[in-house]
Amino acid sequence: MTHKDAGLVFNIQQFSVHDGPGIRTIVFFKGCPLRCQWCANPESQNQNTELSFNYNKCIGTKECALCIKACPEEAIAESGDNSIKINRELCVNCNICAGVCPAKALEIFGRFMTVNEVLKIVEEDSVFYSRSGGGITLSGGEPLMQADFAWQLLKEAKSRGINTAIETCGYANWDNAKKVFKYVNTVFYDIKCLDADKHKQFTSVSNKIILDNLEKLCREFPHIPVIVRTPVIPGFNDGAEDIIAIRDYIKNIPNISYELLAYHRFGESKYPYLGRDYLFKDAEPLSQERIKQLKAIVE
Ligand code: SF4
Ligand code: SF4
Structure with missing residues (x-):
């Protein structure tokens, strides 16, 4: 398609x-x-498709951080409060992070x-x-x-x-x-x-x-x-x-x-x-x- x-x-x-x-x-x-x-x-x-991040669902970077490792654009980093921050200038909405997130805190809209x-x-x-x-x-x-x-x-x-x-x-x-x-x-x-x-x-x-x-x-x-x-x-x-x-x-x-x-x-x-x-x-x-x-x- x-x-x-x-x-x-x-x-x-x-x-x-x-x-x-x-x-x-x-x-x-x-x-x-x-x-x-x-x-x-x-x-x-x-x-366009668009990445969404629900802070309340994230289980924390100390326990997880899978999205940070998976992002090919290095658009995700630790936020300093056991969660993540997304650099939307770098994000290309590829959906890879959403695919690895075990808590469904990351999701692509569209x-x-x-x-x-x-x-x-x-x-x-x-x-x-x-x-x-x-x-x-x-x-x-x-x-x-x-x-x-x-x-x-x-x-x-x-x-x-x-x-x-x-x-x-x-x-x-x-x-x-x-x-x-x-x-x-x-x-x-x-x-x-x-x-x-x-x-x-x-x-x-x-x-x-x-x-x-x-x-x-x-x-x-x-x-x-x-x-x-x-x-x-x-x-x-x-x-x-x-x-x-x-x-x-x-x-x-x-x-x-x-x-x-x-x-x-x-x-x-x-x-x-x-x-x-x-x-x-x-x-x-x-x-x-x-x-x-x-x-x-x-x-
Ligand atoms: S959608 Fe892709 S580029 Fe954007 S933060 Fe997730 S893995 Fe990185
Ligand atoms: S993969 Fe999901 S649960 Fe794990 S740190 Fe990233 S947003 Fe949080």
Whole structure:
């Protein structure tokens, strides 16, 4: 298998009921053009495979140190507290250290998979799809960043009678996005904020391409139901005016519905595994009452 025939996937989650109709299998693509500061899946952002180290699982260099001896790049050294430190500048993500680690403290995020390999897992749940109206949902990361793999996967899924959905941030070349949307039954489309400067500050990109693509999607594929979603992030877009602006922006576009997703901190623990800081560590999730008030605006 060459990487040309494969997509980089970091997780496949079966039995989901939140990401499209019925019971679904979610295929998480690795790589995202945005750098949302609150991202719950930091392992999804980088477009390459990536080494993760869980300090709590390491049994210690006094007892083990197998990874230090195994690394051909000398990227792992003793940290001085009976554990290891990784020089990520030297690491080439070869996976050798993860292979020798007896405690599974080292792990590579991301695996190249073919369409058939992904669908073999997806089809394990075919019986539940037909009963519930479920199917496959592409998520990420951003599936449109691997548009060729995404459309091939969805085309093949559809030819096997599997319902298809995609979760996208909408930041993509339109010609690539179009190839993918051709094979999609439902689109979940993130609109995080209408203020272009604020959008850039918190996500690293402007929202212009995202908004342009939403209009093109609804114009060129009017038969596809689009669910616009806003993750409500404290200190970024949790003001009533932020939500009203998005609600009003999409209200005249046919075939769109709108929902809010509450911010959570489930991804926080994964940042240190990747040697990164979680920039939202001081942000508190919104109260149930506040979420209810914002949902009332949307409803
Ligand atoms: S993935 Fe390879 S290069 Fe990176 S630390 Fe492990 S053994 Fe060394
Ligand atoms: S091989 Fe695993 S358990 Fe052993 S020192 Fe390295 S990270 Fe720790």
